[in-house]
Amino acid sequence: MAKNEMLPGTLGMLVLRVLQHGPLHGYAIAQRIHHVSNDLLQVEEGSLYPALQRMLLKGWVKAEWGISETNRKVRFYRLTADGRKQLQSEISDYDRVTQGIQAVLSKA
Amino acid sequence: MAKNEMLPGTLGMLVLRVLQHGPLHGYAIAQRIHHVSNDLLQVEEGSLYPALQRMLLKGWVKAEWGISETNRKVRFYRLTADGRKQLQSEISDYDRVTQGIQAVLSKA
DNA sequence: TATCTAGGCATAGATAATCTAGGTCTTGGT
DNA sequence: ACCAAGACCTAGATTATCTATGCCTAGATA
Numbered sequence: 001m002a003k004n005e006m007l008p009g010t011l012g013m014l015v016l017r018v019l020q021h022g023p024l025h026g027y028a029i030a031q032r033i034h035h036v037s038n039d040l041l042q043v044e045e046g047s048l049y050p051a052l053q054r055m056l057l058k059g060w061v062k063a064e065w066g067i068s069e070t071n072r073k074v075r076f077y078r079l080t081a082d083g084r085k086q087l088q089s090e091i092s093d094y095d096r097v098t099q100g101i102q103a104v105l106s107k108a
Numbered sequence: 109m110a111k112n113e114m115l116p117g118t119l120g121m122l123v124l125r126v127l128q129h130g131p132l133h134g135y136a137i138a139q140r141i142h143h144v145s146n147d148l149l150q151v152e153e154g155s156l157y158p159a160l161q162r163m164l165l166k167g168w169v170k171a172e173w174g175i176s177e178t179n180r181k182v183r184f185y186r187l188t189a190d191g192r193k194q195l196q197s198e199i200s201d202y203d204r205v206t207q208g209i210q211a212v213l214s215k216a
Numbered sequence: 217t218a219t220c221t222a223g224g225c226a227t228a229g230a231t232a233a234t235c236t237a238g239g240t241c242t243t244g245g246t
Numbered sequence: 247a248c249c250a251a252g253a254c255c256t257a258g259a260t261t262a263t264c265t266a267t268g269c270c271t272a273g274a275t276a
Contacts, residue, residue: 007205008116014212027253040208097115100148104122
């Protein structure tokens, strides 16, 4: 995953995480992740929108149309109760796996 | 990536890392990763062998047949100079991305 | 001796998630 | 009248993983 690419399998977790603050529209989700990560992470639109569709199907987010700060028609996503649970689960999986990886990288 | 699954994109790095000590055969690579990670990581053979093939093609490892400690015909893999460079590159990519992820998870 | 288990290599096919590269529409500024 | 940026979306290619399977051998055990 060179340059600004994502770690496959972690995008959903990041999206759910930034939605914990409150609803955001897609474009804003990508920007938020980019800024909060100090520009280390770059979410491509071709990854983001399909991911949001998957999460809608799973019931982890709900969407509704609205108007953005810049007066554009946008789709706001907000976390559901299931989404919150899913986020916790993904975080603990992620923590466990990265612990394992760190162990290998350090004491291999 | 539930239970013992891998984080996609990190297997190659882990394999190269454990080969830094010296040559190992495939089965032993999987075991080493499993043990060193405190059983957190489980490398499936169906992931490992294709990964080794890819790394052979890229020239990151070289393979030769030999006899294992348990007297079986095995294929020993050892790191090449290119493999060492690749490992450093993958580690720094990985570190950068996980820093970004941690930033989002904590200060989202 | 026959059989079983574990060690060990390998591949095919399904699945999933990403990226690239396009496309569309709108708003606000020049 | 035009253009850049905001915003949504999808198709297709690529890549990496997992599941399931097959094959072979050494050593232990019945």
